[in-house]
Amino acid sequence: MKRSESAVDTMPEALRQSRYHMKKCFLKYVEKGKRMMKIHHLMEEMETVIEDKDERAQVLEGMFGYILCTTQEAAIVPPYVAFAIRPNPGFWEYVKINSNDLSVDGITATDYLKFKETIVDETWANDENALEIDFGAMDFKSPTMSLPSSIGNGVSFASKFITSKLYAQTSSQQMLVDYLLALNHQGEKLMINDTLNTISKLQSALIVAHASLSSMPNDTPYQSFDLRFKEWGLEKGWGDNAERVRETVGFLLEVLQAPDPINLEKFFSRVPTVFNVVLFSIHGYFGQSNVLGLPDTGGQVVYVLDQVVALEEELLLRIKQQGLNYKPQILVVTRLLPDATGTKCNQEMEPVLNTKHSHILRVPFRTEKGILRKWVSRFDIYPYLEKFTQDASEKIIEIMEGKPDLIIGNYTDGNLAASLMANKLGATLGTIAHALEKTKYEDSDMKWKELDPKYHFSCQFTADTIAMNSADFIITSTFQEIAGSKDRPGQYESHQAFTLPGLYRVVSGINVFDPKFNIASPGADQSVYFPYTETQKRLTTFQPAIEELLFSKVDNDEHIGYLEDKSKPIIFSMARLDTVKNITGLTEWFGKNKRLRSLVNLVIVAGFFDPSKSKDREEMAEIKKMHLLIEKYQLKGQIRWIAAQTDRNRNSELYRFIADSKGAFVQPAIYEAFGLTVIEAMNCGLPTFATNQGGPAEIIVDGVSGFLIDPNYGDESSNKIADFFQKCKEDPGYWKTISDGGLKRIYECYTWKIYANKVLNMGNIYSFWKQLNKEQKEAKQRYIELFYNLHYKNLVRTVPIASDEVVLAPKHVRPKLPTEDRQAIRDTQPKSQSLAVAKRTEGNATQKCNIM
Numbered sequence: 017m018k019r020s021e022s023a024v025d026t027m028p029e030a031l032r033q034s035r036y037h038m039k040k041c042f043l044k045y046v047e048k049g050k051r052m053m054k055i056h057h058l059m060e061e062m063e064t065v066i067e068d069k070d071e072r073a074q075v076l077e078g079m080f081g082y083i084l085c086t087t088q089e090a091a092i093v094p095p096y097v098a099f100a101i102r103p104n105p106g107f108w109e110y111v112k113i114n115s116n117d118l119s120v121d122g123i124t125a126t127d128y129l130k131f132k133e134t135i136v137d138e139t140w141a142n143d144e145n146a147l148e149i150d151f152g153a154m155d156f157k158s159p160t161m162s163l164p165s166s167i168g169n170g171v172s173f174a175s176k177f178i179t180s181k182l183y184a185q186t187s188s189q190q191m192l193v194d195y196l197l198a199l200n201h202q203g204e205k206l207m208i209n210d211t212l213n214t215i216s217k218l219q220s221a222l223i224v225a226h227a228s229l230s231s232m233p234n235d236t237p238y239q240s241f242d243l244r245f246k247e248w249g250l251e252k253g254w255g256d257n258a259e260r261v262r263e264t265v266g267f268l269l270e271v272l273q274a275p276d277p278i279n280l281e282k283f284f285s286r287v288p289t290v291f292n293v294v295l296f297s298i299h300g301y302f303g304q305s306n307v308l309g310l311p312d313t314g315g316q317v318v319y320v321l322d323q324v325v326a327l328e329e330e331l332l333l334r335i336k337q338q339g340l341n342y343k344p345q346i347l348v349v350t351r352l353l354p355d356a357t358g359t360k361c362n363q364e365m366e367p368v369l370n371t372k373h374s375h376i377l378r379v380p381f382r383t384e385k386g387i388l389r390k391w392v393s394r395f396d397i398y399p400y401l402e403k404f405t406q407d408a409s410e411k412i413i414e415i416m417e418g419k420p421d422l423i424i425g426n427y428t429d430g431n432l433a434a435s436l437m438a439n440k441l442g443a444t445l446g447t448i449a450h451a452l453e454k455t456k457y458e459d460s461d462m463k464w465k466e467l468d469p470k471y472h473f474s475c476q477f478t479a480d481t482i483a484m485n486s487a488d489f490i491i492t493s494t495f496q497e498i499a500g501s502k503d504r505p506g507q508y509e510s511h512q513a514f515t516l517p518g519l520y521r522v523v524s525g526i527n528v529f530d531p532k533f534n535i536a537s538p539g540a541d542q543s544v545y546f547p548y549t550e551t552q553k554r555l556t557t558f559q560p561a562i563e564e565l566l567f568s569k570v571d572n573d574e575h576i577g578y579l580e581d582k583s584k585p586i587i588f589s590m591a592r593l594d595t596v597k598n599i600t601g602l603t604e605w606f607g608k609n610k611r612l613r614s615l616v617n618l619v620i621v622a623g624f625f626d627p628s629k630s631k632d633r634e635e636m637a638e639i640k641k642m643h644l645l646i647e648k649y650q651l652k653g654q655i656r657w658i659a660a661q662t663d664r665n666r667n668s669e670l671y672r673f674i675a676d677s678k679g680a681f682v683q684p685a686i687y688e689a690f691g692l693t694v695i696e697a698m699n700c701g702l703p704t705f706a707t708n709q710g711g712p713a714e715i716i717v718d719g720v721s722g723f724l725i726d727p728n729y730g731d732e733s734s735n736k737i738a739d740f741f742q743k744c745k746e747d748p749g750y751w752k753t754i755s756d757g758g759l760k761r762i763y764e765c766y767t768w769k770i771y772a773n774k775v776l777n778m779g780n781i782y783s784f785w786k787q788l789n790k791e792q793k794e795a796k797q798r799y800i801e802l803f804y805n806l807h808y809k810n811l812v813r814t815v816p817i818a819s820d821e822v823v824l825a826p827k828h829v830r831p832k833l834p835t836e837d838r839q840a841i842r843d844t845q846p847k848s849q850s851l852a853v854a855k856r857t858e859g860n861a862t863q864k865c866n867i868m
Contacts, residue, residue, distance in 0.1 A: 151799070157792050170533050196218075307361070316426060331344040343373050393633075395476070445487050446779065574659050596687060604730065608731070622658075684733070
């Protein structure tokens with residue numbers, strides 16, 4: 017069989033090769049009536065039909081075996097079996113087979129979705145007027161990639177495409193000139209002024225400037241020749257000294273003369289585009305202390321705060337190298353919680369630690385009755401987001417004295433708010449999903465009616481689809497997040513075609529070959545998470561408390577259970593206590609595996625011990641399950657369950673303390689989009705076992721820098737952990753080999769500096785990309801607005817409004833930045849401009865920010 021051939025071409029021959037067995041097999045598939053079948057169901061029923069192992073192996077080694085192995089699922093509607101086949105990441109084919117005569121027909125995504133819908137709502141499936149969403153219809157002019165290996169390399173593809181446009185079309189070159197003419201900050205022109213309004217004028221000025229710069233010493237400050245530059249129509253922003261200005265001018269000359277993607281990327285990395293950045297992270301308790309482990313509050317808080325520190329450092333460096341003296345501003349916009357439960361989440365403005373110009377801005381959820389006091393689950397957050405975004409927009413404009421240059425969303429709620437604001441303000445938009453819920457819960461689209469009262473997936477999937485189509489660029493941590501692996505679709509790929517029967521059908525939700533997708537893997541704060549071997553940096557003051565945390569035999573509010581044999585190494589896991597993180601799964605693996613229990617102790621850091629203390633429905637169920645498992649497998653003396661810990665300095669020393677004992681970290685999630693705790697553990701030199709479902713499969717090279725485990729096969733996973741510790745007993749150097757391999761992997765691929773550089777480059781190049789595709793972007797935005805206003809807002813009305821206590825909304829008080837930041841901004845402007853900007857933004861701030 018030629019693997020390049022389509023399934024519809026090869027399926028007839030595949031069925032003919034074993035027609036007798038295939039006839040029996042397909043009759044078996046349809047005998048139970050309408051249903052969905054996953055690949056393991058198809059395989060299991062084939063085994064019952066073809067009992068002879070040799071005959072079954074022959075079938076599986078043939079054409080049909082290959083097709084079956086690339087099948088993700090099948091919709092059974094007798095007499096038909098409709099297959100969804102995925103031969104490669106991002107590529108899907110659909111075929112239907114008649115079980116009576118084994119005839120084969122290729123079908124469209126729409127037809128396949130109708131088969132799925134027929135299983136749960138046949139009347140709606142046959143409704144010719146059922147709502148069908150097709151974002152692909154709006155992308156007919158958009159360039160897309162074609163190779164799976166290109167997925168996630170959007171900046172590289174965009175650079176190549178822009179280069180080809182600049183080379184082929186004079187109009188595109190003029191668009192670049194217009195883009196540069198529009199560059200300004202706080203009303204001050206940057207790079208070029210209005211005298212250089214054509215390609216020929218710009219090229220002439222650049223040639224003169226480059227020749228002049230060639231005779232200057234490299235370290236000549238820009239101020240020494242800025243007046244000469246102004247005479248030629250060139251403004252500041254090219255660089256801080258002659259060498260850097262000459263390089264930037266040279267890059268642009270090359271781009272205008274003979275465009276190539278390398279020089280284009282180099283030039284755009286120098287363009288002063290981004291000064292003011294807004295990041296949204298709304299749900300949970302967003303703060304810098306005492307928040308980790310609270311409902312809906314985990315790794316995303318650490319991720320965003322570390323991201324802010326890295327972005328500010330990179331912005332400060334770039335602004336200095338551009339020869340400018342502006343101060344950047346970064347605002348993390350989140351929810352203000354009056355009932356802050358011992359955190360600072362009721363504080364409107366809070367400086368971000370280890371930064372000079374970054375703050376957390378908290379905006380309350382408002383209802384008709386006033387400000388909502390209490391925490392709201394991320395699943396119930398949708399009724400408040402539009403008003404929240406309006407209020408946040410007004411405050412941001414006031415604080416920044418203008419609109420942000422770049423807006424970045426985080427998670428479903430933050431991405432939706434970011435897309436609403438970016439559309440209103442015309443800012444460049446980046447989104448970060450972290451974890452799309454659709455892939456966490458099997459068949460959650462088909463079962464949306466059953467799950468909606470608890471999770472409101474109809475709102476969530478709609479919001480996700482809107483945000484990802486609104487984004488100018490999408491930041492992902494891994495390839496798997498976008499397009500999965502050979503065997504499993506990615507999170508975004510699962511939104512390519514799906515259906516919510518009775519609500520709407522998405523025949524084209526997102527294209528994973530879209531150049532908006534980019535991989536930028538985060539790191540861990542290496543001032544906090546450093547190797548256990550760096551003894552001079554170790555936080556030894558925590559060690560007595562950590563010893564008590566791990567080994568005391570007292571049950572209290574912080575820990576229960578005890579470790580009888582302290583000489584055993586520890587396997588350690590730390591995560592939210594929900595079904596996806598699978599902490600109870602790990603506990604059960606440990607309980608069942610007597611060999612593993614003889615080799616190691618288990619330490620779990622997660623959640624509360626008392627279900628009544630939790631506000632999260634899933635967490636309450638998992639707490640009860642933990643207690644049942646400890647009792648069922650009689651784990652007392654071998655397990656320590658520690659309540660969620662919020663001090664990451666102490667947590668980092670806990671990683672290192674366990675490394676001292678030659679233990680290991682285990683991350684057993686059913687699915688993990690990235691795996692920040694994996695990065696933290698590896699940074700500390702702790703050998704790590706992590707799920708092979710999602711991002712960790714890219715972080716860890718199995719058997720070299722750690723180990724991958726399959727959460728769907730607990731016995732196999734627990735034996736793999738036991739094998740490691742058995743080998744460490746036999747070869748004491750093996751533990752260090754894996755520890756060193758993990759550290760090497762981190763230093764090569766996962767640092768915040770690499771991340772910040774990539775993200776700011778995205779902000780620069782996609783700000784021009786959206787200008788280049790302006791007409792299509794605007795047309796698609798109209799489509800999104802219709803979907804938002806006519807459908808999403810109706811879905812939101814089905815989510816109950818929280819009925820807890822409210823307080824009257826206080827009179828609006830304008831939040832203040834520290835005096836030195838505000839003064840520094842004003843000092844960079846002529847007085848007349850400062851007054852004009854202040855007057856203009858004051859007027860903007862008083863207008864109602866009517867999003868969409």
